[in-house]
Each structure stands twice: as C-alpha cells, then as structure tokens.
Amino acid sequence: MNKLLKSVPAINKQELLFHIAEHFPATILCLTTDAGRSYTGVIVTIGKVRNDEVFLVLQVADDRNALTTRFLHLTVGKIESIELINPADLLSILSLGKLTKNETYEISGKLAVQRGFQLFSEAIFNAHAINVGVPAMELPTDGLQLNRVLKLTQKIQQVIIDLLKEEDALSGWKARYNKIAFINNDSLEVKGVNDLVEIYFPFENIEAAEISTEKLTNLLMSVL
Amino acid sequence: MGLLEKRALKAFQDGSYKTLTDEITAIAGYTIEFEINWDTLALDEYAAIYDDSFTKVYFTPLIAALKEITADDMGKEALKEALKKVVIKNEGGFVYGSNAYSFSNGVLTIDHVPFSNVDNITERSTELGALLMKNL
Numbered sequence: 001m002n003k004l005l006k007s008v009p010a011i012n013k014q015e016l017l018f019h020i021a022e023h024f025p026a027t028i029l030c031l032t033t034d035a036g037r038s039y040t041g042v043i044v045t046i047g048k049v050r051n052d053e054v055f056l057v058l059q060v061a062d063d064r065n066a067l068t069t070r071f072l073h074l075t076v077g078k079i080e081s082i083e084l085i086n087p088a089d090l091l092s093i094l095s096l097g098k099l100t101k102n103e104t105y106e107i108s109g110k111l112a113v114q115r116g117f118q119l120f121s122e123a124i125f126n127a128h129a130i131n132v133g134v135p136a137m138e139l140p141t142d143g144l145q146l147n148r149v150l151k152l153t154q155k156i157q158q159v160i161i162d163l164l165k166e167e168d169a170l171s172g173w174k175a176r177y178n179k180i181a182f183i184n185n186d187s188l189e190v191k192g193v194n195d196l197v198e199i200y201f202p203f204e205n206i207e208a209a210e211i212s213t214e215k216l217t218n219l220l221m222s223v224l
Numbered sequence: 225m226g227l228l229e230k231r232a233l234k235a236f237q238d239g240s241y242k243t244l245t246d247e248i249t250a251i252a253g254y255t256i257e258f259e260i261n262w263d264t265l266a267l268d269e270y271a272a273i274y275d276d277s278f279t280k281v282y283f284t285p286l287i288a289a290l291k292e293i294t295a296d297d298m299g300k301e302a303l304k305e306a307l308k309k310v311v312i313k314n315e316g317g318f319v320y321g322s323n324a325y326s327f328s329n330g331v332l333t334i335d336h337v338p339f340s341n342v343d344n345i346t347e348r349s350t351e352l353g354a355l356l357m358k359n360l
Contacts, residue, residue: 111293111302111360143358
C-alpha cells in the first residue's frame with residue numbers, strides 16, 4: 001500500500017474535497033482551519049459561488065465519530081489541513097479514483113477459468129451479436145493466479161461490451177477480428193495481428209495493479 | 225458389528241451402493257475408484273437407516289457435484305484428468321460439508337459422520353462442488 005501511495009500525484013485541497021464529496025461521502029474528515037480550530041464530520045455539500053469561492057457544509061460528528069445535528073458552513077480557502085479518518089479506500093481517494101487498492105484473490109481451478117472464457121465470448125455475443133472468439137491463453141497452474149485471470153477476464157469482458165456499444169467500434173471489430181488472446185506480460189498492451197486481438201497484461205502477477213478500464217478502452221480503440 | 229448391522233451393510237453393498245457407483249460412472253464417463261472404510265460407517269444401532277443415510281450423506285452430494293461439473297465437455301475432461309479415487313470414511317467426527325471434504329493428488333476424501341445432518345444434502349453438494357472446482 002505504501003509503495004502504491006508513493007505513486008499518487010499531488011492534488012490540492014479543493015480537488016480532494018470535491019472528489020470525497022462525490023465518491024466517498026461517508027468518509028469522516030477532520031478539518032482544521034487557519035484559525036487553528038478543528039471540526040470532525042462528513043461533507044454534506046460542496047460548491048462554488050459566483051466569486052469562485054468554494055464553500056462546504058460539514059455535518060459535525062461527536063467524539064465517537066457519530067453524526068450530530070450540528071452543521072458547519074465553511075470556506076474551503078480557510079481550511080489549513082484535512083485529516084481522513086479510517087478512509088475506505090485511501091488510494092482511490094488520494095489518486096482521485098485513478099488507482100484502487102489491489103484485488104484479493106481466492107483459489108480457482110483451470111476449469112473455472114475455461115468456463116469463464118466461454119462465458120466471456122457468449123456474453124459479448126449476447127450483447128452485440130459479434131463473435132470475438134473464446135480467449136486463448138496458456139493458463140498458469142497456481143490457484144491464485146487463475147483467480148486473477150478469471151477476474152480480469154470479467155473486467156475485460158465488460159470493457160469490450162461497453163466499447164462495442166459505439167457503432168463504429170462494433171463495425172470495426174466485426175470487419176477485422178474474430179479471435180482474441182490473453183498474454184502474460186509486464187505491462188498493458190493491445191495488438192491487432194491479422195484477425196486476432198492480443199491483450200498483454202500481468203495476468204499472472206497477483207501483486208500487480210488491476211487493469212485500467214480507461215487505458216484498455218483507449219488501447220482497444222487504437223487497433224480498431 | 226452385530227449380525228443385524230452385517231446384514232444391513234451387505235444389503236447396501238449389494239443394492240444401493242452398486243446402483244450409486246454405476247450412476248457415478250455414467251456421469252463421470254469413466255470408472256472412479258472407491259475405497260470405503262465400511263467398519264467406521266456401519267455403527268451399531270443404526271442398521272435400519274444405513275441405506276438412507278449412506279446414500280444421502282456420501283453419495284447424493286457427490287452425484288450432484290459431479291453432474292454440475294460434467295455439464296459440458298470441458299468439465300468432463302477436467303474431471304477425468306483430476307479425480308482418480310474417492311475415499312469414504314468416518315474418522316474425524318465431521319458433521320458439516322465445510323470440513324468433511326479434502327482433495328489431494330487426485331484423491332477426494334469424504335470424512336463425515338454417517339448419521340448426523342443427514343438431510344443437509346444441498347450444503348454438502350455446494351461445499352463439494354466448490355472444492356472440486358478449485359482443484360480441476
């Protein structure tokens with residue numbers, strides 16, 4: 001986790017508070033103002049007013065972090081520091097959603113993955129009437145690695161289903177590809193080789209980050 | 225084991241046991257070896273329910289799990305490659321599917337008390353199916 005946190009880009013207080021209010025509204029914050037006073041609670045609302053000043057309303061919590069019926073209206077510019085108390089996903093909060101904590105894996109067998117591959121093909125066919133093929137892959141033998149492959153397969157499936165909602169993407173894929181392969185690699189890459197789409201990713205590295213939906217979508221679009 | 229138990233056990237071995245293992249062979253598509261520690265199963269004073277209990281505790285969940293796995297050719301092939309033998313015994317005092325099953329080197333071991341939680345067939349089928357899926 002600490003290693004991943006080091007890769008989080010710097011963000012300002014305003015960005016952070018808007019992100020928390022939108023995606024993690026239950027996060028309890030301790031806000032300290034430039035006057036040295038501290039207030040603990042959750043953000044009820046945050047917004048800009050005409051003069052571009054940002055205000056927020058904080059529902060104040062008591063000593064045991066239980067929410068009270070006290071509310072604080074505060075100018076974000078007056079906030080000196082923000083403390084996050086037991087955040088659900090610190091990595092996602094501090095990276096503004098660009099990174100998430102690593103998935104945990106259970107044991108899976110090869111049969112479950114092979115069936116997952118079959119379902120992958122069927123789900124895409126059912127969604128868009130297109131045969132992308134059953135993923136070809138040299139499967140690992142380790143159960144945790146197999147579970148990662150299975151979970152990644154489901155994510156890739158969803159990315160492809162979403163991507164092919166666009167007519168030009170669907171017709172582009174139909175015209176060029178009818179096979180797909182997953183290849184273990186250090187980084188995410190997508191190649192179009194004849195009628196085959198190759199997706200390279202650290203499929204077997206259970207310590208590696210999850211596949212980025214956005215990056216995969218962009219890379220798939222680049223071969224269509 | 226008294227005469228009553230011996231007769232009940234023999235009746236099960238000659239009747240339901242053969243039918244059940246034949247059904248398992250048909251589902252699997254190959255012959256799975258069975259090793260059963262009958263002495264630990266055939267407890268005194270339960271002779272009247274041997275047939276019903278052995279069937280429900282050991283075989284019905286196994287049949288249900290195998291049916292699910294062999295629903296397609298991929299499953300049939302994976303099962304044939306992985307499962308060679310089934311050992312049935314009553315040694316550990318286990319009464320739930322969550323700790324009655326183990327799988328190692330192609331051998332599925334079922335260690336369950338024969339007369340406890342007899343009707344928990346669905347629970348045992350689910351646990352066994354999940355265990356086999358992890359190992360296929």
